[in-house]
Amino acid sequence: MPDESALRTVDVARESAYSVQQVRDLERLGVIPAAVRSGNGYRAYAPVHVQALRAYRGLAGAVGPVAARQLMADLWTRTVTEAAASINAVHVGLAREGDEVLRAQQALWAIESEAAHHGAVETEAAHHSAAEGADTMTITELAAALGVRTSTLRFWEREGLVTPERVTSLRARRYDAPAIGAARIVAALRGSGYGIPAVRDIIDSLHSLQEGGGPERVRHILVERLDRIGARSVELLRAGADLAAVLDSLTPARDPAPAPA
The missing domain is CATH 1.10.1660.10 (Multidrug-efflux Transporter Regulator; Chain: A; Domain 2)
Structure with a gap:
């Protein structure tokens, strides 16, 4: 049947x-x-x-x-x-993806916060290097400004996170304004608990995204990604x-x- x-x-x-x-x-x-x-x-x-x-x-x-x-x-x-x-x-x-985007947003806020203080950092750099007529800082000056060890700055350099200028005769490190800004961003992210691989990925991504529209574009992309994760959930x-x-x-x-x- x-x-x-x-x-x-x-x-x-x-x-x-x-x-x-x-x-x-x-x-x-x-x-x-x-x-x-x-x-x-x-x-x-x-x-x-x-x-x-x-x-x-x-x-x-x-x-x-x-x-x-x-x-x-x-x-x-x-x-x-x-x-x-x-x-x-x-x-x-899906929850982990959402957490990663939220952490990226927090990183962007930290970076923008550092950017807001960037003028003060440049003023500090100029003050330290006024006698030399250059808007740069030595590794000792930058370490003191960030509250980190000079060995920490050397480590960040080896990891490709901060690239100083060098005085070729003595191989002494000197940091210009962009390098100072990058160092402050790295310090902010590390202070927020980000590991070195995550810091590298964030900096690389932000550099790439900023070329295509700056922080506003980055923020928009992150919001769009959160929306997609929500829809998938x-x-x-x-x-x-x-x-x-x-x-x-x-x-x-x-x-x-x-x-x-």
């Missing part, structure tokens, strides 16, 4: 808002489990196939279609606990009920409950 609850390919397509060909393609890719074949060779799907396709749509909006296809294909081979952990990892990843939440249905469909015997005490 035929299963009256079985769905045809066209039924699944209609309920999931995919085309018949897309349903077949996503089945072939493992996004949904293989349909049962009836005696006449036609595919017979279950409601969970529709729910899996809806879940895939939300995941694709959250992490992209390639990662979503891989995740969905993996879910069918995992225990309930493992599958739930995979989905939780997506939530964690909404897509993931929208997929939640369908993902739960997929987990419920996994064979309970593959994830046994602990025996009562």
Whole structure:
């Protein structure tokens, strides 16, 4: 006797808002489990196939279609606990991306704060070097102005964060106004808890972005990125009920409950 609850390919397509060909393609890719074949060779799907396709749509909006296809294909081979952990990892990843953007915003604010004080730094540099007629600072003067060791400035130089001018005869370091400004930015970021790789990435990104529009452009890009992360998070939440249905469909015997005490 035929299963009256079985769905045809066209039924699944209609309920999931995919085309018949897309349903077949996503089945072939493992996004949904293989349909049962009836005696006449036609595919017979279950409601969970529709729910899996809806879940895939939300995941694709959250992490992209390639990662979503891989995740969905993996879910069918995992225990309930493992599958739930995979989905939780997506939530964690989006939260981490959001945190990174917020930290970048904080870094931009720190940099702009340092820029507001840049005139005072230049005045300080001029005061220290007035006798030489140059708007520069020695490594000792700059270290004192920043409240760091001279060895710290040398380390930042080795890491490519601050590039001083040099007096070629003695190889003595002298810092011009741009180098002084860069040193103050590095000091601000380090003081805010940023590691050297993060400081380097931020400075490189800001230099690149500032060439294309300055701090306002950087701020706009960061806001746009936060908006995209928010939209992706909404897509993931929208997929939640369908993902739960997929987990419920996994064979309970593959994830046994602990025996009562």
